[in-house]
Amino acid sequence: MITTQRSPNGGSGLHSPRSPSSQPPFLSVSVTDPAKMGNGVQAYISYKVITKTNFPEYQGSEKIVIRRYSDFVWLRDRLFEKYKGIFIPPLPEKNTVEKFRFSAEFIEMRRQALDTFVNRIALHHELQQSDDLRTFLQADEQTMERARSQDTGIFKKKPSDLMQIFWGVQSKVTDVVLGKEKPVEESNPEYEKFKKYISELEDNLAEAQKHAYRLVKRHRELGQSLADFGKAIKLLGACEGNALGTAFSEVGAKSEMLSIKLQREAHHLLMNFEEPLKDYVRAVQSIKGTIAERANAFRQQCELAETIKLKEIDLNKLRLMRSEKMLDAEHEYEELKSQGEEATKRFDTIVRLMNEEIVRFQDQRTQELGRAFHEFAKGQARLANAIADAWRSLIPKLDSLSVS
Amino acid sequence: MMSHDNHLFESLQFHDDHPPTAPIAEIFTIEDDDPLLRSSSIHKNPNSFNSFIDPPSYAEAVFRSFEGLQIDQISEHDDVSTSESSVSNLFLRVSVKDPRKKHDLDNSVVSGGKSYLTYLITTWTNVPEFTGTEFSVRRRFKDVVMLSDRLSESYRGFFIPTRPDKGVVERQVMQKHEFIEQRRMALEKYFRKLAAHPVIRHSEDLRVFLQVQGDLPWMNAANVAPSGDSREVVQQGKGGGDLIRMFKELRQSVTYGWGGTKPPLVEEDRDFLEKKMKLQDFELQLSNVSLQAESLVKAQQDIGETMGEIGLVFVKLTKFETEEAIFISQKTRARDMKNMVTSSVKASRLYRELNAQTIKHLDKLHDYLGVMLDVNNAYSDRSRALLTVQTVVSELAILNSRIEKLEAAAFKIFGADRSTIQKVDELKETMRVTEDVKNCAIKEYKRIKETNKTEFERLDEEKRGDFFRMLKGFVVNQAGYAEKMASVWETFANETSEYAQSCS
Numbered sequence: 075m076i077t078t079q080r081s082p083n084g085g086s087g088l089h090s091p092r093s094p095s096s097q098p099p100f101l102s103v104s105v106t107d108p109a110k111m112g113n114g115v116q117a118y119i120s121y122k123v124i125t126k127t128n129f130p131e132y133q134g135s136e137k138i139v140i141r142r143y144s145d146f147v148w149l150r151d152r153l154f155e156k157y158k159g160i161f162i163p164p165l166p167e168k169n170t171v172e173k174f175r176f177s178a179e180f181i182e183m184r185r186q187a188l189d190t191f192v193n194r195i196a197l198h199h200e201l202q203q204s205d206d207l208r209t210f211l212q213a214d215e216q217t218m219e220r221a222r223s224q225d226t227g228i229f230k231k232k233p234s235d236l237m238q239i240f241w242g243v244q245s246k247v248t249d250v251v252l253g254k255e256k257p258v259e260e261s262n263p264e265y266e267k268f269k270k271y272i273s274e275l276e277d278n279l280a281e282a283q284k285h286a287y288r289l290v291k292r293h294r295e296l297g298q299s300l301a302d303f304g305k306a307i308k309l310l311g312a313c314e315g316n317a318l319g320t321a322f323s324e325v326g327a328k329s330e331m332l333s334i335k336l337q338r339e340a341h342h343l344l345m346n347f348e349e350p351l352k353d354y355v356r357a358v359q360s361i362k363g364t365i366a367e368r369a370n371a372f373r374q375q376c377e378l379a380e381t382i383k384l385k386e387i388d389l390n391k392l393r394l395m396r397s398e399k400m401l402d403a404e405h406e407y408e409e410l411k412s413q414g415e416e417a418t419k420r421f422d423t424i425v426r427l428m429n430e431e432i433v434r435f436q437d438q439r440t441q442e443l444g445r446a447f448h449e450f451a452k453g454q455a456r457l458a459n460a461i462a463d464a465w466r467s468l469i470p471k472l473d474s475l476s477v478s
Numbered sequence: 479m480m481s482h483d484n485h486l487f488e489s490l491q492f493h494d495d496h497p498p499t500a501p502i503a504e505i506f507t508i509e510d511d512d513p514l515l516r517s518s519s520i521h522k523n524p525n526s527f528n529s530f531i532d533p534p535s536y537a538e539a540v541f542r543s544f545e546g547l548q549i550d551q552i553s554e555h556d557d558v559s560t561s562e563s564s565v566s567n568l569f570l571r572v573s574v575k576d577p578r579k580k581h582d583l584d585n586s587v588v589s590g591g592k593s594y595l596t597y598l599i600t601t602w603t604n605v606p607e608f609t610g611t612e613f614s615v616r617r618r619f620k621d622v623v624m625l626s627d628r629l630s631e632s633y634r635g636f637f638i639p640t641r642p643d644k645g646v647v648e649r650q651v652m653q654k655h656e657f658i659e660q661r662r663m664a665l666e667k668y669f670r671k672l673a674a675h676p677v678i679r680h681s682e683d684l685r686v687f688l689q690v691q692g693d694l695p696w697m698n699a700a701n702v703a704p705s706g707d708s709r710e711v712v713q714q715g716k717g718g719g720d721l722i723r724m725f726k727e728l729r730q731s732v733t734y735g736w737g738g739t740k741p742p743l744v745e746e747d748r749d750f751l752e753k754k755m756k757l758q759d760f761e762l763q764l765s766n767v768s769l770q771a772e773s774l775v776k777a778q779q780d781i782g783e784t785m786g787e788i789g790l791v792f793v794k795l796t797k798f799e800t801e802e803a804i805f806i807s808q809k810t811r812a813r814d815m816k817n818m819v820t821s822s823v824k825a826s827r828l829y830r831e832l833n834a835q836t837i838k839h840l841d842k843l844h845d846y847l848g849v850m851l852d853v854n855n856a857y858s859d860r861s862r863a864l865l866t867v868q869t870v871v872s873e874l875a876i877l878n879s880r881i882e883k884l885e886a887a888a889f890k891i892f893g894a895d896r897s898t899i900q901k902v903d904e905l906k907e908t909m910r911v912t913e914d915v916k917n918c919a920i921k922e923y924k925r926i927k928e929t930n931k932t933e934f935e936r937l938d939e940e941k942r943g944d945f946f947r948m949l950k951g952f953v954v955n956q957a958g959y960a961e962k963m964a965s966v967w968e969t970f971a972n973e974t975s976e977y978a979q980s981c982s
Contacts, residue, residue, distance in 0.1 A: 267802070278795050285788045292781040299777040303770040310763040313756070318942050321949050328953075433805065440807040444814050444977035451821070451971035458964035465957035472953065476946040 101127040101196045103211065105189040108181045111142075118142050119181060121188060125211045129202075137212055143168070145210065146188055148222045152206040153195070158367045158420070159427030160201065161435055163194035164356030179341075183349055190353060200427075258373045268432065269365060276358045283355055286348040290340050297336030304329030317475045324471060328464050339457040346449035350442060361435070368428060371421040378414040385410055570603040570679055572669035572688065577658050580618075594618050595658065597665060601688045607680060613689055619644070621687065622665065624696055628683045629672075634859040634922075635929030637852040637937060638678065639671035676936070747927065753934055754857065761850040768847060771840040775833060782829025789822035814974060821970040825963055832959040839955060842948040846941070853937070860930055863923040870916045877909045 107122040125137045146165055154162050166187035169175055195201045209221060260266075304326040311322025385407045392400040576598040600614040626641035642664035673679050687694065792815045799812040881902060888898045 274798060278791070278798055282788070282791045282795060285784065285791050289781070289784045289788060292777070292784045296774075296777040296781050299770065299773040303767070303774045306763070306767040306770040310760070310767050313759045313763050318945055321946060325949050325953065436805045436807040436811075440811040440814070441977060443811060444974055445979065447814055447818055448971060448974035448977045450818075451967045451974060454825070455964050455967035455971055458960045458967060462957050462960035462964060465953045465960065468953050469950065469957070472946065472950050476942075476950070 097128060099127075099129055101125070101129055101132075101202055103189075103192045103196045105141075105185055105192055108185050110176060117176070119176070119184075121185060123192065123211060131208060133212055139211065139213070139218075140215060141210070141218070143184070143188075144222060145218055146191065149195075149206060149210045150191075153201060153204060154363065154367075156204065156206070157201060157427075158371065159364065159424035159431070160198070161357070161361050161364055161431045162201075163191050163198075164353065164360040165191055166356070179344070183345065186345060186349060187353065258376055259369065260372055272358055272361055272365065276355060276362070279351065279355045279358060283348060283351040286343070286351050290344045290348055293336050293340035293343060297333045297340065300329045300336065301333035304333065317478045321472055321475045324468060324475075328468055332461055332464055335457060335460050339453055342453045343450065346453065347446050350446035354439065354443065357435070357439070364424075364428065364431075368421070368424045371417070371424050375414070375417040375421045378410065378417045382407070382410050382414050568603075568605050570605050570673040571601070572666070572673055573600045574598070574662050574666040574669065575600065577662055578616075580616075594620075597662060599669070599688065605679065607682075607685055608689055610689065615688065615691060617687065617694075619661070619665075621694055622668070624694065625683060625687045628696065629678065629681060630855070632681065632683065633678055634863070635856055635926035635933070636675070636677060637849065637856050637933045639668060639675065640848060640851050640855070641668055750927070750930065757850070757853060761847070764843060764846055764850070768840075768843040771843055775837055775840065778829060778833045778836060782826050782833065785822050785829060786826035789819045789826060792816075792819045792822065817970055817973045821966050824966045828959055828963050828966070832955065835955045835959075836952065839948050839951040842944055846944070849937070853933075856930060856933060860923075860926050863919070863926045867916070867919045867923050870912060870919050874909065874912050874916060877905055877912060881905045881909065 102125070104124050105121050106124065108119050109121075111118055111120050120140050120142050123139050123141050125132070125139075126135060128135060147168075150162060150165050153160075166184050169180060169184075195204075195207055201207065209217070213221070306326075307329065308323050308326030311319040311324075311326060313319070314322060385403070389400070389403045389407050392403050574597050577595050578598075579593050580596050581593045596616040596618045598614055599617055600612070601608070602612050604611060622641055623644065629638055642661060672684060678684065683696075796812050796815040796819060799808050799815065803809050803812065884898055884902050884905070888895065888902070
């Protein structure tokens with residue numbers, strides 16, 4: 075018998091009968107159809123998030139929900155909290171410049187980045203199991219809003235706050251408090267190398283992205299000047315008349331046509347080369363957050379180890395003195411020990427996960443950068459061929475006009 | 479625009495001042511020095527792309543190998559004034575070189591030992607008026623000014639090329655290498671234009687300037703003994719020259735003193751007025767195109783520069799990913815980045831070359847803006863000649879009425895006064911002379927009108943030829959370099975084809 079389940083909150087998705095998993099499990103998501111909602115200062119963009127899956131935990135094989143940017147932020151923050159050690163995919167930045175908030179280009183760039191974000195999560199073997207992801211993909215808007223507002227109280231720490239920790243500010247304070255000069259950082263040379271690599275990589279990539287954006291602008295500028303040139307030369311042709319005038323007009327018309335192609339290529343460059351580079355930068359920044367989490371976990375482990383040692387000394391003292399406080403102290407000591415074990419386990423998990431993530435990261439990045447290069451090359455080749463064809467086709471016409 | 483062009487050009491040329499090295503495709507290694515600067519090769523390649531002279535065949539323009547794509551330098555030979563008469567196979571080529579400081583020894587007491595620049599002006603020609611085929615003289619800018627003034631007098635009505643500006647320059651500026659070079663190039667261009675003019679190239683003054691050693695025999699502009707076509711016409715009639723000068727001085731008073739009387743002759747030539755208006759229209763649009771052309775050139779330069787900068791950034795990244803690479807994926811990435819560098823640097827150089835050629839082609843626009851100035855001068859010649867005729871005709875009318883009055887008075891008085899009769903005779907004599915002058919003036923005006931007409935025709939034809947050449951050169955240039963760039967990017971696309979998405 076086929077049972078159809080109704081979503082308890084009357085969601086708008088399709089409900090199809092549970093099908094036996096004859097295919098391999100898949101979870102495919104797309105973020106589409108940005109739409110402006112509301113008016114004035116309160117206005118925002120909403121996106122359609124379409125999920126297609128055969129995961130048993132999910133209601134039905136297809137679902138469409140409406141989400142806004144802050145919902146994505148919520149998801150990211152939750153994942154960051156829960157899956158320490160894993161490189162959480164990056165989100166596009168919050169844009170505070172009013173002027174561009176609703177420009178078509180910005181919206182398209184953001185939509186693409188959000189789509190990439192969700193897809194990466196869906197393709198990650200651990201992250202795709204997340205409950206929070208399921209909520210994000212399936213819950214109705216009310217539930218989503220409630221979840222979002224709950225979040226601001228508890229999970230206040232943002233990745234940016236962790237940057238401070240990363241740079242060891244707080245650990246220094248802890249040192250002073252403990253009265254020790256022990257370094258609260260791992261002494262793992264390979265890991266140190268990795269941290270340095272990440273830091274330098276971010277700088278280099280940021281520079282590459284900056285130049286990529288400049289190249290986009292240059293294409294636009296060249297397009298504009300070709301258009302202006304074309305217009306002016308057409309006017310010259312109009313006032314000249316005769317064969318020469320026609321020649322001028324033809325050249326002018328071609329210039330204007332090519333100007334459009336240039337603008338198109340500028341957009342293609344932006345979406346398929348500059349944005350992937352920006353995404354690369356964001357990914358590296360996200361890794362920094364994970365690094366900070368690891369440092370945090372390490373510090374906790376060390377702190378607890380210290381505290382446990384001190385407690386042990388205390389306990390032995392009390393044992394010797396046969397104090398009545400001894401039982402309590404033993405109790406506390408056992409508790410601390412189990413906490414210590416937890417902290418160690420947490421840290422070890424992070425280390426293990428990170429090692430796997432680093433391999434995956436390098437592989438993924440090579441693929442994605444390779445694709446960006448490929449798109450760049452294709453776009454440039456396409457543009458150059460169009461330009462060549464346009465001008466070549468004009469030559470016989472010019473020849474015939476010059477003898478007429 | 480000239481100086482702007484030169485500045486652009488100089489900034490383009492800067493990158494070429496490096497020793498020639500092997501083509502970039504072969505020796506590219508990741509080193510600390512800048513591959514962009516290192517691998518520009520400047521050796522000439524006979525199969526190279528040169529759209530300025532010949533449009534390349536399809537085969538040539540197809541991108542084959544990247545060696546020997548040199549920057550097409552504006553060599554001295556290109557700028558040297560060359561002109562050929564298509565009919566008679568005559569040529570006249572002038573170069574202006576070797577600016578040198580010379581001290582004014584003769585007037586050292588008076589002028590305090592001022593120094594000035596001289597230029598070596600060399601001529602190659604087979605024009606028979608010149609007694610020789612190759613010769614050089616040293617001239618200073620003042621000499622050029624004198625030549626230019628004399629030509630303006632002798633060749634009234636012609637579209638005479640305008641000489642380079644004197645400019646108000648301070649001593650310091652005058653000595654700057656940049657200024658001197660600019661002036662040298664401007665002078666060379668000036669002589670190219672003179673040599674290209676079918677009538678002016680035969681000027682005796684020009685010949686004297688180019689060939690006669692030592693100081694020029696012309697003292698100052700006021701004593702011009704004109705050597706052009708207008709010589710005979712002007713000197714006809716006794717004292718005609720003096721009278722004309724006198725009437726020139728009267729011009730002001732005549733123009734403003736008549737008060738309400740219409741001038742006896744007006745510019746009626748409708749054909750001329752139409753042509754004039756059309757050309758003014760053309761000038762306006764041309765000026766606009768010239769402006770946009772400058773923007774276009776700037777945009778082309780910018781995009782080439784940015785492409786090069788991207789190459790540099792990825793050089794850094796390649797090095798970074800290669801150093802102590804742990805994963806194979808990093809090595810792969812480094813390989814991809816290296817290919818990106820190669821392609822970007824190639825593209826950047828192609829843009830630079832494209833732009834150098836574009837500047838050369840579109841410079842024609844600027845040239846013709848200069849020609850419009852020459853045309854305006856010819857208009858002035860014409861209107862001045864017309865005014866002279868009007869002035870003389872008015873004078874005749876005055877004389878005539880005075881004669882009539884005197885004759886009437888003499889008739890009334892019985893026994894005509896001898897002095898009155900004498901006066902009448904004098905006036906009648908003056909009238910005869912003035913008639914002659916009038917005829918001269920009309921003849922001159924007609925000559926100038928005819929000259930204007932032939933010059934318009936010459937301009938039309940040259941304009942046609944020049945602009946068709948410019949357009950074709952521009953178009954072929956753009957097409958050729960676009961094809962080369964397409965090839966570069968297609969190669970890179972192939973190198974990264976493994977990353978192509980099956981669905982996009």
